[in-house]
Amino acid sequence: MRKVAEPEAAAFASPVRSTGPAASWEPVRRAVEEHGSVLVHARLGDWTPPDLEAPGLVRLLGEDHARCRTMTHRGIKARFIASRLLLKHVACAAVGATPEAVELAYRPGGRPYLRGPGRIDISLSHTEDLLLVGLTRRGWIGVDAEAKDRPMLGLGTDAQVCTPHERRMLARIAQERRNGALVRLWTLKEAYSKAIGQGMRFRFTQFGFGPQDRNPSVLRPDGTRGTGDEWTFHTCVVDRAYTVSVALFDAALAEQRSRHD
Incomplete structure (x- = not known):
């Protein structure tokens, strides 16, 4: 894990690597508690469900599941599901909720946000095999x-x-x-x-x-x-x-x- 140089340490912890839903979320909770923000990165394969049509995804993805069902390209669909699952798990670790209880919505232009919890901002990015999520209680974040x-x-x-x-x-x-x-x-x-x-x-x-x-x-x-x-x-x-x-x-x-x- 790469250390963040001062004076940025007050705003950012070291990026947290997530290896999947079952991994410990304590580093994410600690980063948000100590810094007010967290940056989480993961590999696509660690967050892609074996079955993209699994019934349990309806509950986990919520309203995003309807959008997911329209996707015919397996690679695009897998990336969409994996990125939303990671985003939800990061958010639930920060707010103390379950992934099913965290609702994502989208502003004009496609920027995701969390419904409900106040003063929490999120950002999502992905490229090749990398998934990246930023979350902050401080104000606004972009990654x-x-x-x-x-x-x-x-x-x-x-x-x-x-x-x-x-x-x-x-x-x-x-x-x-x-x-x-x-x-x-x-x-x-x-x-x-x-x-x-x-x-x-x-x-x-x-x-x-x-x-x-x-x-x-x-x-x-x-x-x-x-x-x-x-x-x-x-x-x-x-x-x-x-x-x-x-x-x-x-x-x-x-x-x-x-x-x-």
Whole structure:
């Protein structure tokens, strides 16, 4: 498990690996209790039921089961079921409920949220064999994951998703590390846009990050800072194969700052 460097430790615990529904959920409960947030990653195979048509899934998936029944591609269906089961188990560990009692709903644009429990925000991402869930009691959270060696350089990606400041900073990075830096920027932008509920509707060329910042913050296109301390960001590598980023908005801190402005 990868340690999170200070000063981010107050906001994030080390990512928690889940090996399946029967594994201990104490690390998740402890992370939420101590940090107010948790990041959980898992492998698709550990969360895919042997029988995708098992009767018990009706109760576990709730309203999502009707959506699941319309899926004809086995791979898509398996990923949908596995990701929702993981999301529900993480949520129930945080709120002290059973997976059957946790109800998922979706905002316009497809962002999932929990019905009922107050002040809990969730985010979901998946890529290849990885499932990723973020949960917070602090305010808003967004997570994203990509294969750390996903080819992005030389495909025009930097021109499509980077601000002028980011492109200048990327040009100063050694060629062999530049693609990894671009993957990191992509996941940070995805995580932030999910946290604010915009998804891909917020043009990635309109905000940025420092490609090598230790404690990143949102930057305007010219490189000046665009957010305050109420936002915390973190990037790490899980399973030695995936770059994972999380964006966290601390609602209490934002309210405190607004009272003093």
